[in-house]
Amino acid sequence: MHNARDNILNRLRRQRPEFPPQDEPASMDEGNETTLQQRIEAFTEKLRSVRAEVHLTTEQDWCHKLQELCRKKELDNLLYGNQGPLAEAMEKHWNSDDSTPRLVTLNETIESWKEPLFNDIAAAVTSVRTGIAQVGTLVLWPTLEEPRTYSLVPPVHFAVLHADKLYNTFAEVVEEEAWQEGMPTNALLISGPSKSADIEQTLSYGVHGPTELVALLVS
Amino acid sequence: MQTASDFRQRSEEALGNPQIRRNFRFAMDGLMAKRRAGLSDPREREQLRTQCAGIRVNALSKLPELLEQLEGNCTRNGIQVHWAESVDEANNIVLEIMRQHDATRMIKGKSMVSEEMELNHFLEDHDIECLESDLGEYIVQLAGETPSHIIAPAIHKNRHEIAELFRQKFPDIPFEEDPEKLARSAREILREKFYKADVGLSGVNFAVAETGTLCLVENEGNGRMCTTVPPVHIAVTGIEKVVEQLSDIPPLLNLLVRSATGQHISTYFNMISSPRKPGEKDGPQEVHLVLPDNERSRIYEDDELINTLRCIRCGACMNHCPVYGRIGGHAYGSTIPGPIGSVVEPQKIGLDTLGELPTASTLCGACGEVCPVRIPLPDLLNRLRYEGVRNNNDGKVKGQSEQRKGTEAWIWKSWSWLHVQPMLYRLAMRTATRLRSLMPRKLGPWTDVRRPPRIAARTLHELAREKGFDNA
Amino acid sequence: MERQRHYPEKPGRIYFFGTCLVDLLYPEASLAGMQLIQREGVDVIFPKDQTCCGQPAWNSGYRDEARAVALAQLKCFPLDYPVVVPSGSCAGMMRHHYPRLFKNTPQEQQVQALANRVYKLTEFLVHVLKITLKDLGTPAKVALHTSCSARREMGVAEEHEALLQQLGNVELVEQERKAECCGFGGTFAVKHPKISAEMVSEKAEHISNTSADTLVSGDCGCLMNISGRLNHQAEKIKGKHIASFLWERTNADSQ
Incomplete structure (x- = not known):
């Protein structure tokens, strides 16, 4: 279809569009400095407003909190990346405890575990790259150790975020982390459990993605 | 292909259907209230609109270069880029990819371009199962209909109608009218389809030239499923969806979501820059990007009509349109309804077929007022009215002049003739006032619901003269 | 759509454009408009050759017909006085659409100059005349x-x-x-x-x-x-x- 390509580009080049001069947007003071505490509060409020759970916890305590929440939700198993950044702490904690729920990890590629992923996994836990306070958003760059489907297919998604990584806006994240210098296979913003308003504009939670999103905010 | 030639008949049917009227009124009121609440600070809102308009205008002004840059970066990242001049070509590209993989099952995320292509019909004719997974699209597909709104496809149906549809199609599952339970039913039905599908297809909200990144906005997670779980992902998007750089994305995402639904952000924002890389455990092994032109490059050539291509498909113009709110999306008979549909569709399909759509507006300006990228929609509607009836065809707009009718043209010529001759005009107006008692009581459909206007006893020209204003 | 318009000082004289619908159906409206302005000490000129702004044809796509009629109106407002119009749509036609209608014609500049001095009656009363009203009517x-x-x-x-x-x-x-x-x-x-x-x-x-x-x-x-x-x-x-x-x-x- 190289012909189509050239034809389209040639047509687009036939005449340069002329736009009247555009207004410059007035500068907004959204770059206002915020304190970490303000960002934590904004993040928590916004994420909770879309029916996500947010738990404030600490470096020492988050594994305990995670396990406690799993038990409270009566989850049989928990998917995690056994080579990922959460693995060491989790394994240590689980080994010293009565080791429920069962920790699961999926090796090889999705082709070999698609069915169990959809049918057997009760919940998954992943780390989070950063967060966006103003809109209550988790920013994930899924990795070899914590693949994309972990935060998507299981009905419950636990996300572990270090509070010191909270930015105020998405624009700040893109700029300060210089995303344009190299994008991952998949970058994700997640702001709450899956939902739809396709029936009578009524919000229904838990459509295709996780029905529950639980953020553990570690500080 | 549906046509709008019987727009009038369909709109009258919709007006006569109280259920449809209620469903749309309810939905539009809700969407307008949500946008108002989500964009409550006028200063911030106008600043964002200006910023986003600037981003779209900048992208269009460099469109060919950005498309080449996008292609280059996608290709470098391993995304295969396909160009299509027409919807036929685009459909065949998709079919060819399916055949290369012996694929028979496609799961689809929301894509208005695939609606434009009528891809479902095309693939089904080639024995490929093509299943919509967005809840609204799924409902519409089950009902054998087309979307009546671009972001809320099943907005014309209420919960009872949807529950009844589910009962007919899935007699085995318990009857439910609660939206959340209906949504859960759809979840259960579709889950298996996601992991069994051979190919996932999606649209694209923004394609970033700088990095070769495809961005998708959604709430349900079906878009992520379609682009993550099947071994092959095909993204289809019009050539106008490209933006220059990654830093353009945060403001666009922000305003798109708030204009569409008033949410502060969508549940998911999914940025795809490559297929699965070595060592990665999931994600599609192949990603294809199909770029249909389908008349966009023709629209691009006109310095006014090019603004059609700024659109970021938020649906705010239809949510705020008093005509759309009364007749609903299906009356338009076009893929995209409402004000932006009445602008874009006649340019794609032709004014001969859809030339009536630009007249289906009072030019009240509500659409232009809410457009996040400041598309001058009333001006474009006005322009297309002109293109429909002009008598000197320059071939630049499809189906130009085809709406011109002898009688109407004669009326406007006579009208113009009278109004360029002040003396004759004054005489005519004066005569009308003197004969006002002869004015008929019935003036066609106008007087079906209204009293006829009353002609004054004397004209303004006469009164002004009498009062001494007539001094020039 | 405009947000910030700069308003001039109160002028000595204005042109009034009465509009065709008013001419035939509501003449008392324009008459009242002219009287309100006159009462504020401003001379009102009602050019007698005015007919219609051209809007009906413009909105129906008949641009040549609209332009011919608009051209006839241009002759009515030769001097640099404000043009006051008692209708939002006719004022909008003259202020916003005349420049589009006359783009790339010999009248382009003349039309832009006219458009710049067109006011809707109510905005003229408020922003230019800064009118104060004393209600003499019953509730x-x-x-x-x-x-x-x-x-x-x-x-x-x-x-x-x-x-x-x-x-x-x-x-x-x-x-x-x-x-x-x-x-x-x-x-x-x-x-x-x-x-x-x-x-x-x-x-x-x-x-x-x-x-x-x-x-x-x-x-x-x-x-x-x-x-x-x-x-x-x-x-x-x-x-x-x-x-x-x-x-x-x-x-x-x-x-």
């Missing part, structure tokens, strides 16, 4: 319908309210869906009569729900449409152009 309950062109094209909705709020005996009531179009739309009402009927019926219902005794509008098209509907329903609500209403309530001889 009245008024619903205001501001036309879409006045609201969105000219951006002068607030001016209408500000003028009515100056009247001490007038209670301004607000109808549901105040900012929604009444369904007139010029030839829209002819081309799509059923949709238009639906829109005006709802508009009239919202207005009668306010139990206002008077409907005031700044545009005679909307007035003809909504009043026509109200009268058809045998509603007692009187329809008045805002200029007539203001003049009658503030002029001693009208009481």
Whole structure:
């Protein structure tokens, strides 16, 4: 279809569009400095407003909190990346405890575990790259150790975020982390459990993605 | 292909259907209230609109270069880029990819371009199962209909109608009218389809030239499923969806979501820059990007009509349109309804077929007022009215002049003739006032619901003269 | 759509453009407009060769016909005085659409200069004349319908309210869906009569729900449409152009 390509580009080049001069947007003071505490509060409020759970916890305590929440939700198993950044702490904690729920990890590629992923996994836990306070958003760059489907297919998604990584806006994240210098296979913003308003504009939670999103905010 | 030639008949049917009227009124009121609440600070809102308009205008002004840059970066990242001049070509590209993989099952995320292509019909004719997974699209597909709104496809149906549809199609599952339970039913039905599908297809909200990144906005997670779980992902998007750089994305995402639904952000924002890389455990092994032109490059050539291509498909113009709110999306008979549909569709399909759509507006300006990228929609509607009836065809707009009718043209010529001759005009107006008692009581459909206007006893020209204003 | 317009000092003289609909159906509206301006000490010129701004043909796509008629109006306003128009849509036509209609024609500059000095009557009263009104009328309950062109094209909705709020005996009531179009739309009402009927019926219902005794509008098209509907329903609500209403309530001889 190289012909189509050239034809389209040639047509687009036939005449340069002329736009009247555009207004410059007035500068907004959204770059206002915020304190970490303000960002934590904004993040928590916004994420909770879309029916996500947010738990404030600490470096020492988050594994305990995670396990406690799993038990409270009566989850049989928990998917995690056994080579990922959460693995060491989790394994240590689980080994010293009565080791429920069962920790699961999926090796090889999705082709070999698609069915169990959809049918057997009760919940998954992943780390989070950063967060966006103003809109209550988790920013994930899924990795070899914590693949994309972990935060998507299981009905419950636990996300572990270090509070010191909270930015105020998405624009700040893109700029300060210089995303344009190299994008991952998949970058994700997640702001709450899956939902739809396709029936009578009524919000229904838990459509295709996780029905529950639980953020553990570690500080 | 549906046509709008019987727009009038369909709109009258919709007006006569109280259920449809209620469903749309309810939905539009809700969407307008949500946008108002989500964009409550006028200063911030106008600043964002200006910023986003600037981003779209900048992208269009460099469109060919950005498309080449996008292609280059996608290709470098391993995304295969396909160009299509027409919807036929685009459909065949998709079919060819399916055949290369012996694929028979496609799961689809929301894509208005695939609606434009009528891809479902095309693939089904080639024995490929093509299943919509967005809840609204799924409902519409089950009902054998087309979307009546671009972001809320099943907005014309209420919960009872949807529950009844589910009962007919899935007699085995318990009857439910609660939206959340209906949504859960759809979840259960579709889950298996996601992991069994051979190919996932999606649209694209923004394609970033700088990095070769495809961005998708959604709430349900079906878009992520379609682009993550099947071994092959095909993204289809019009050539106008490209933006220059990654830093353009945060403001666009922000305003798109708030204009569409008033949410502060969508549940998911999914940025795809490559297929699965070595060592990665999931994600599609192949990603294809199909770029249909389908008349966009023709629209691009006109310095006014090019603004059609700024659109970021938020649906705010239809949510705020008093005509759309009364007749609903299906009356338009076009893929995209409402004000932006009445602008874009006649340019794609032709004014001969859809030339009536630009007249289906009072030019009240509500659409232009809410457009996040400041598309001058009333001006474009006005322009297309002109293109429909002009008598000197320059071939630049499809189906130009085809709406011109002898009688109407004669009326406007006579009208113009009278109004360029002040003396004759004054005489005519004066005569009308003197004969006002002869004015008929019935003036066609106008007087079906209204009293006829009353002609004054004397004209303004006469009164002004009498009062001494007539001094020039 | 405009936001910030710079207004001149009060001029000695203005041109008044009466509009065709007013000429035939509501002459008292323009007359009242001219009298209001004259009372503020400004000379009013009503060029007698004026006919129509050309808007009906323009909105129907008949641009050549619209341009011919617009060209005839240009001759009526040779000097540099403000041009005041008692209708949002006609003012919008002259201010915003004339420059488009005459783009790449010999009149382009002349037309732009005219467009720059076109004012809707109400904005002229508020921002240029800075008029103060003393209400001499009896208590009245008024619903205001501001036309879409006045609201969105000219951006002068607030001016209408500000003028009515100056009247001490007038209670301004607000109808549901105040900012929604009444369904007139010029030839829209002819081309799509059923949709238009639906829109005006709802508009009239919202207005009668306010139990206002008077409907005031700044545009005679909307007035003809909504009043026509109200009268058809045998509603007692009187329809008045805002200029007539203001003049009658503030002029001693009208009481």
